[in-house]
Amino acid sequence: MTITTPAPVTKPVRARRAAWTVLLWLLVLPGTAWAVARLGGWERGLFIQFFAFTPYVAAWSAVPVIAALATRRWLVGAVAAVTLALFAVTVLPRAMADDDRGPQTGVKLHVMTSNMLFGNADAAQIVQLVRDNDVAVLALQEFSPAAKDRLAQAGLGSLLPYSSLGPEYGASGSGLYSRFPITAPGIHDNGGGFRQAYGTIKPPGAGPIVVESAHPLAPAARSALAGWRSDLEAEPKPDRAGPPRILLGDFNSTLDHQPLRSLIAKGYRDAADATGKGLIGTWGPYDGDPIPPVTIDHVLVDERLGVGATAVHGVRDSDHRSIVAEVILPAA
Structure with missing residues (x-):
């Protein structure tokens, strides 16, 4: 029986994986901060103008979730999913008629x-x-x-x-x-x-x-x-x-x-x-x-x-x- 061992991960591959993880965090964290600020009503300064575009940021927040889960970055994916959920709670009700x-x-x-x-x-x-x-x-x-x-x-x-x-x-x-x-x-x-x-x-x-x-x-x-x-x-x-x-x-x-x-x-x-x-x-x-x-x-x-x-x-x-x-x- 022949036993094979996995090829060692080369430094360029490790670097690419690390770079991708960093990129994902950079995509997720601004949205997370936005969602938390929106939930708490903490818009300040000229950021007030940008808050008018929150529904667009909410739609975009689905992209990091898909990217993180597809590449098995579980921690990033979890944070991205929570961010998406926060946006959904604050934005989606506007597209649904109220019971009352x-x-x-x-x-x-x-x-x-x-x-x-x-x-x-x-x-x-x-x-x-x-x-x-x-x-x-x-x-x-x-x-x-x-x-x-x-x-x-x-x-x-x-x-x-x-x-x-x-x-x-x-x-x-x-x-x-x-x-x-x-x-x-x-x-x-x-x-x-x-x-x-x-x-x-x-x-x-x-x-x-x-x-x-x-x-x-x-x-x-x-x-x-x-x-x-x-x-x-x-x-x-x-x-x-x-x-x-x-x-x-x-x-x-x-x-x-x-x-x-x-x-x-x-x-x-x-x-x-x-x-x-x-x-x-x-x-x-x-x-x-x-x-x-x-x-x-x-x-x-x-x-x-x-x-x-x-x-x-x-x-x-x-x-x-x-x-x-x-x-x-x-x-x-």
């Missing part, structure tokens, strides 16, 4: 939010979306005097004759249109300089509802980070002693940003998240910029109200997509 979407019987109200990109968005298309989707409340951001005129020319007044408007040139203007009379209308300025139009409506068969077009400051520069955080903290919260609220608009934040999650936890539910549409991007390359889509526009609905179907629609000449959500109001 609030009351599902009552008065149905379709609301819509749209950022008009310095007032340049296609007004006729916005009016068509209002008509096609039976929208009763329209919230607009980056709403300019010229946009107000174009919307009127496109026939918005015949669909939504009541309004609370604060148009301004640039990105700060805000508008709120309604099918129903608006009481206690108003405009207030955020600390970051953006305006927010608001008012109270009372659809037939339902009680009063406070609606507001939200637009906190964007975390576009280090100097804006404190203002972004304080604007989100200052957004109105539901008050059990008062009428329910709907807060909808461009929040310049995704569900991977702790300040937005904290706001929602005060008594809101995110309509897209609740209906399994929470991973659909609403801002990104729609004006030609090479930026992967992220979800920074939201319809936040008071937990006392229900959420039905939600849909996202592109709008010409805007870098944002519109959100249309069905909100279910308890019968009066």
Whole structure:
């Protein structure tokens, strides 16, 4: 009987194996740190901007798992698998409808939010979306005097004759249109300089509802980070002693940003998240910029109200997509 012994592993082979192991760790550990920071709400500095792309990092985190397990790097594979699991816990629920979407019987109200990109968005298309989707409340951001005129020319007044408007040139203007009379209308300025139009409506068969077009400051520069955080903290919260609220608009934040999650936890539910549409991007390359889509526009609905179907629609000449959500109001 002939006994053979394995050939000794040469130094170049050992070096290649070590290099591959190091490479795998380099692929895994940044994702692990990202997942832990996301779970703890520890985003800081300009890293806040990158957190908007967490779903893409979550998808990428499957690659190191496959690579590590395929090459039998068990420790690296275990860490990579835990990282993937952390991302799955925080990201995947947005693609699945919640069991609890609030009351599902009552008065149905379709609301819509749209950022008009310095007032340049296609007004006729916005009016068509209002008509096609039976929208009763329209919230607009980056709403300019010229946009107000174009919307009127496109026939918005015949669909939504009541309004609370604060148009301004640039990105700060805000508008709120309604099918129903608006009481206690108003405009207030955020600390970051953006305006927010608001008012109270009372659809037939339902009680009063406070609606507001939200637009906190964007975390576009280090100097804006404190203002972004304080604007989100200052957004109105539901008050059990008062009428329910709907807060909808461009929040310049995704569900991977702790300040937005904290706001929602005060008594809101995110309509897209609740209906399994929470991973659909609403801002990104729609004006030609090479930026992967992220979800920074939201319809936040008071937990006392229900959420039905939600849909996202592109709008010409805007870098944002519109959100249309069905909100279910308890019968009066």
